[in-house]
Amino acid sequence: MVDAGRVPAARMTGLARYGLTSKAPTLKRLEVTRQTATLLATVRHLETATVDDALDLLHALMATKLLAKAERMGNDAKLKALPQLRKAAKKVAAAVDVLMTTPPATDTGELVSVVDAWSAIEQVVPREQLAEALATIASVVPDIDGDDDAEWRAELVARYGTVRGFIRLLVEVIDFGAVEAGTPVVQALKRLPNLIGRKKVGAEEVASDLVTGSWRRLVFANPNVPHGLVDKAAYSFCVLEHLHRSLRRQDVFAKDGDRWGDPRAKLLAGEKWTAAEPKVLTALGLESEPAGHLAELASALHAAYVQVAAGLPGNTALEVVGGKLKLGKLGKAEDPKLMPPFRQLVNGMLPKVDFPELLLEVAELTGMADAFTHISGADSHMEGFTTSLCAVLLTEACNVGFTPVIKPDVPALSRGRLVQVAQGYFRAENISVANGLFIEAQAKIDIVRAWGGGLVASADGVRFTVPVQTLYASSNPRYFGLRHKGATWLNVVNDQVMGLGGVVVPGTLRDSLFILDAIHARDGGPKPETVITDTASYSDIVFGLFAICGYQFSPRIADISDARLWRTNTTADYGPLQPVSNHTIRLDRIRAHWGDMLRVAGSLTLGEVRGHDLIRMLSRDGKPTGLGDAFTHYGRIFKTLHLLQFVSDEGYRRMIGAQLNVTEARHRLARKIFFGQRGELRQHYREGMEDQLGALGLALNCVVLFNSLYIDAAVKQLAADGFPVTDELLARLSPLQYDHINFLGRYAFTRPAAPGLRQLRNPHTDAEDDGEQD
Numbered sequence: 001m002v003d004a005g006r007v008p009a010a011r012m013t014g015l016a017r018y019g020l021t022s023k024a025p026t027l028k029r030l031e032v033t034r035q036t037a038t039l040l041a042t043v044r045h046l047e048t049a050t051v052d053d054a055l056d057l058l059h060a061l062m063a064t065k066l067l068a069k070a071e072r073m074g075n076d077a078k079l080k081a082l083p084q085l086r087k088a089a090k091k092v093a094a095a096v097d098v099l100m101t102t103p104p105a106t107d108t109g110e111l112v113s114v115v116d117a118w119s120a121i122e123q124v125v126p127r128e129q130l131a132e133a134l135a136t137i138a139s140v141v142p143d144i145d146g147d148d149d150a151e152w153r154a155e156l157v158a159r160y161g162t163v164r165g166f167i168r169l170l171v172e173v174i175d176f177g178a179v180e181a182g183t184p185v186v187q188a189l190k191r192l193p194n195l196i197g198r199k200k201v202g203a204e205e206v207a208s209d210l211v212t213g214s215w216r217r218l219v220f221a222n223p224n225v226p227h228g229l230v231d232k233a234a235y236s237f238c239v240l241e242h243l244h245r246s247l248r249r250q251d252v253f254a255k256d257g258d259r260w261g262d263p264r265a266k267l268l269a270g271e272k273w274t275a276a277e278p279k280v281l282t283a284l285g286l287e288s289e290p291a292g293h294l295a296e297l298a299s300a301l302h303a304a305y306v307q308v309a310a311g312l313p314g315n316t317a318l319e320v321v322g323g324k325l326k327l328g329k330l331g332k333a334e335d336p337k338l339m340p341p342f343r344q345l346v347n348g349m350l351p352k353v354d355f356p357e358l359l360l361e362v363a364e365l366t367g368m369a370d371a372f373t374h375i376s377g378a379d380s381h382m383e384g385f386t387t388s389l390c391a392v393l394l395t396e397a398c399n400v401g402f403t404p405v406i407k408p409d410v411p412a413l414s415r416g417r418l419v420q421v422a423q424g425y426f427r428a429e430n431i432s433v434a435n436g437l438f439i440e441a442q443a444k445i446d447i448v449r450a451w452g453g454g455l456v457a458s459a460d461g462v463r464f465t466v467p468v469q470t471l472y473a474s475s476n477p478r479y480f481g482l483r484h485k486g487a488t489w490l491n492v493v494n495d496q497v498m499g500l501g502g503v504v505v506p507g508t509l510r511d512s513l514f515i516l517d518a519i520h521a522r523d524g525g526p527k528p529e530t531v532i533t534d535t536a537s538y539s540d541i542v543f544g545l546f547a548i549c550g551y552q553f554s555p556r557i558a559d560i561s562d563a564r565l566w567r568t569n570t571t572a573d574y575g576p577l578q579p580v581s582n583h584t585i586r587l588d589r590i591r592a593h594w595g596d597m598l599r600v601a602g603s604l605t606l607g608e609v610r611g612h613d614l615i616r617m618l619s620r621d622g623k624p625t626g627l628g629d630a631f632t633h634y635g636r637i638f639k640t641l642h643l644l645q646f647v648s649d650e651g652y653r654r655m656i657g658a659q660l661n662v663t664e665a666r667h668r669l670a671r672k673i674f675f676g677q678r679g680e681l682r683q684h685y686r687e688g689m690e691d692q693l694g695a696l697g698l699a700l701n702c703v704v705l706f707n708s709l710y711i712d713a714a715v716k717q718l719a720a721d722g723f724p725v726t727d728e729l730l731a732r733l734s735p736l737q738y739d740h741i742n743f744l745g746r747y748a749f750t751r752p753a754a755p756g757l758r759q760l761r762n763p764h765t766d767a768e769d770d771g772e773q774d
Contacts, residue, residue: 011041012041012044012045013041013045013429014375014377014429015037015038015040015041015042016038016041016042016044016045016046017375017427018038018375018376019038019039019041019042019045020042020045021375021423021424022038022375022376027039047256048256048257048258049258050173051173051174051254051256051257051258051260052254052257052258052259052260053471054170054173054174055174055247055254055257055259055260056259056260056471056472057471058166058170058243058244058247059244059247059248060471061162061163061166062240062241062244063244084136085136087133087136088132088133088134088136089133091125091129091130091133092130092133092134094124094125095121095124095125095130097124098117098120098121098123098124099117099121102117102120153214153215153218153234153237156237157218157231157233157234157237160232160233160236160237163236163237163240164196164236167192167193167196167236167240168193168196168197170189171189171190171192171193172193174254174256174257175254175255175256176189176190176252176253176254176255177252177253177254177255177262178246178251178252178253179251179264181246181251182246182251182252184207184209184210185210185239185242185243185246185251185252186252187207188206188207188210188239188242189239189243191205191207192236192239195232195235196232196236200226200229201229201230201232201235202228202229202230203220203228203229203230205230206219206230206235207239210238210239210242211235211238215234215238218231218234218238219231219234219235219238222234247260248616249616249617249619250262250263250613250616250617259613263609263610263613263614263617264617266603266608266609267599267600267603267608267609268599268602268603268606268608269599273599273602276602276606277598277602280598280601280602280605280606281598283550283605284548284549284550284601284605285550286548286598286601288594288595288598289594290590290591290594291591294587294590294591297568297637298568298569298587298637300641301567301568301569301637301640301641302567302568302569302572304640304641304644304645305567305572305574305577305581305644306574307644307648308577308644308647308648309574309575309576309577311648312575312576312577315647315648316328317330317647317650318647318648320576320577320579320580323579323580324561324580325560325561325563325565325580325647326560326561327560327647330650330653330654330657333654335732336726336728336729336732338724338729339729339732342718342723342725342729343732343733345714345718345723346711346714346715346718346733347737347739347740349710349714349717349718350707350710350711350714350737350740351710351740352740352741352742353706353740353741353742354741354742354745354746355394355398355673355741355742355743355745356390356391356394356405358702358703358706358741359390359393359394359699359702360386360387360390361706362438362702362705362706363386363389363390363702364386365441365709366434366437366438366441366705367437368386368389368434368437368438369385369386369389371430371433371434371436371437372389372421372425372426372430372434373425373430374424374425375424375425375427380425382417383411383412384410384411384412384417385412385421387412387413388412388413388417388418388420388421389421389425389426391405391412391413391418391421392418392421392422392425392426393426393695393698393699393702394699395418395422396426396691396692396695396696397673397674397695397696397698397699397700398673398674398675398676398699398743399674399675399676399677399679399680399681399682399692400675400676400677401676402415402418402419404745405418406418426691426695427691428687428690428691428694431691431694431695431697431698432501432523432694433523434698435499435500435501435523435524435694435697435698435701436523436524436525437524438498438524438698438701438702438704438705439494439498439500439523439524439525439701440524440525441705442496442497442498442701442704442705442708443496443525445708445709445712446712446716447708447711447712447715447730447733448496448497448708448712450727450730450731450733451495451496451497451730451731451733452494452495452496453495453496454494454495454496454498454525454526454528455494455495455526455528455529455530456494456495456528456529456530456532456655456659457492457493457494457495457500457519457528457530457531457532457659458492458493458531458532458533458659458660458662458663459490459491459492459493459515459518459519459531459532459533459663460490460491460533460534460660460663460664460667461488461489461490461491461505462488462489462491462667462670462671463476463479463480463486463487463488464486464487464488464489464679464680464681464693465479465480465481465484465485465486465679465680465681466480466484466485466486466487466680466681466682466683467484467680467682468682468683468684469684470485470683470684470685471506472487472504472506472685472686472689473485473486473487473506474486474487474506486681487504487505487506487681487689488504488505488506489502489503489504489505489693489696489697490502490503490504490505490514490515490518491518491697492515492518492519492522492528493659493662493663493666494525494528495659495662496525497662497666497704497708497734497735497736498525498701498704498705499666499697499700499701499704500518500519500522500523500524500525500528501518501521501522501523501697502518502693502694502697503517503518503521503690504686504689504690504693514611514612515531515533515542515611516545516546516549516604516611516612516615517610517611517612519531519551520549520604520605520607520611521607527550528551529550529551529552530551530552530554531546531551531552531553531554532554532555532556532656532659532660533553533554533555533556534555534556534660535555535556535557535558535559538553538555538639539635540631540632540633540635540636540639541615541618541619541624541628541631541632541635542615542635543634543635543636543638543639543642544630544631544632544633544634544635544636544638545600545601545604545611545614545615545631545635546635546638547634547635547637547638548597548598548600548601548631548634549601549604549605550605552638552642553638553642554642554646554652554656555642556656556657556660557643557646560643560646560647563643564583565577565580565581565583565640565643565644566581566583566584566585566636566637566639566640567581567583567584567585567640568584568585568587568637570584583636585633585636585637585640586633587633589629589630589633590630590633590634592626592630593626593627593629593630594630596627596630597627597630597631597634600614600627600631618631662734662736665734665736666700666704666736668736669700669703669736669738670696670700672738672743673696673699673700673703673743674696675743675744681693703735703736703738703741704735704736705735707735707736707737708735711733711735715730715733
């Protein structure tokens, strides 16, 4: 038995990629130990990928093909029933109104009988019509065991044939595990294949605790099923719905999975945590006992309240109205008078260049080719390798395929060479190393220091339509239209305008779930101290996780009136802020879980577990777990500090806005580069998406580095010529200009060598000569 868990994950990934891309004769020639390690890593990768793909398919099947479709059909049924329900309700309301207005006794004191009451009601609504109205209402309104999901669940049961065969295979192939909350679901799932294979299933044989709400009527009270038996189709979907929900909140997990695996098992524990704890605490500036740290935070929070309250009379942008904060809009910052001509001069000095020339210049300047080793680990010694590498980079970043760059008479640009470089050298880990070279080179340019020190970063996503069949895209009509799915490239940009890396997110899942992963997996540069995001990317738990990992999380707040302020000092009087600071932070809950919180922070910073998985693990059904609650209260300290600074410091708000503007401008440049195939991402698999969007990020940084070098040279020349260059002017220049760059290539107009029609291609022998990638 080989303990592959002791092998670094990056090494296992590299061996698996080599095994997957190499041909059998190549693997056969490997030295025995290397061959064994490669095959083991490849098999382990395929096992894990197969499990993850199967559960991705289950998620897609449940979320889009079944649940969503059934819910739409159920809603349609509700809409169709509304006119009848309205008429029935009107009749019942009229009858009740008569009953309510009829006096309990006559003028002579005689009590009104039931017969008299019915006589009065029937003058308004006949008894037969009232009975029909009540029956109509009863058929639409859920009963005591019902809920609003009854209609679409009934529609779902009708699609039982879609999943019947899948259930047995799911249980046979995937080894499910669970925490205590998910154990009943796994037990019910494992018994399900035996139940659905029988004609009759008794009520005592099913997990009745899982059959709640409207499922009870569908499972136990189907009029077409004999008394004492259950509806197998309804029960199967009841279990699958619980499984789907439990997998998403990770109460249930696949023991052999990665994305669907158990993040708790990846947390540092035992001897590993004992060995790592001192280094983690030193790196994060924390202590194993939280008393001193929490006292400092409580003092800082109190001081921030006092400072903001004292400055409120002079803060014309901020008001407290009706127990809520009201913050005025931030006006546009005025440019210095010399800025327009200065910007025009600098931009006009940038040399016009074709994109391939730009890539070659930056590659040779930084030694980019040295970062691209062969998948076997060897360096490349082929002639013209840098040219081939830049050509592959262009085809990926511009989304145009090989055809526009192939030149059969140039060895470095032949189709065979480009395919060889793309398959053997162009992969995510090499792109990351090359990007690190660019980040390092950018930081050395003089003008870049006027833009920032690299300690502020922003994270935001670019949406791409994915028109091909894939499990790694999701629907969102707002971004991808009604007929297509898409993916999001969540990327991190520092204040020196360099992309630090990114992650691919299916569809448009909440970006905050992935920001920590993108930050921790950055390609280079110093660790950012401040991380800026847009409004939709924050929650109290997110604040807590960022804070304990050493980041100041600074999202832009669109509507401050909905924000809550929290306090630790319950007796302090914060004057005008008193009405908006009524919520209390529970420091005792943080103390109770501090050890586990540190273990989570260490596991995150050392890359043992993904932040996306952890955040989902810290809550259940929209409510935090015990550990999640501790992170929530810890995060409320930092969220309140951020909000107090946000409302009181105009410079802070402008800094956040300026960095987000950098991100948006970089995304516009990304769209300009990624122009091929209508800007659609046409990769079927996650790895292909990551490689191509990684190439786009590398190309973006090429442009930024190229522009920064020439802007620096232009500024120095203008200063030497006597232009009054100041730091204020330099800070407003941007290396995200692209009017001087030709991304579209140049077109040759050559006549056929001989008159008449060209020779037709042989579809069998020439099929591989078109140069397009799959």
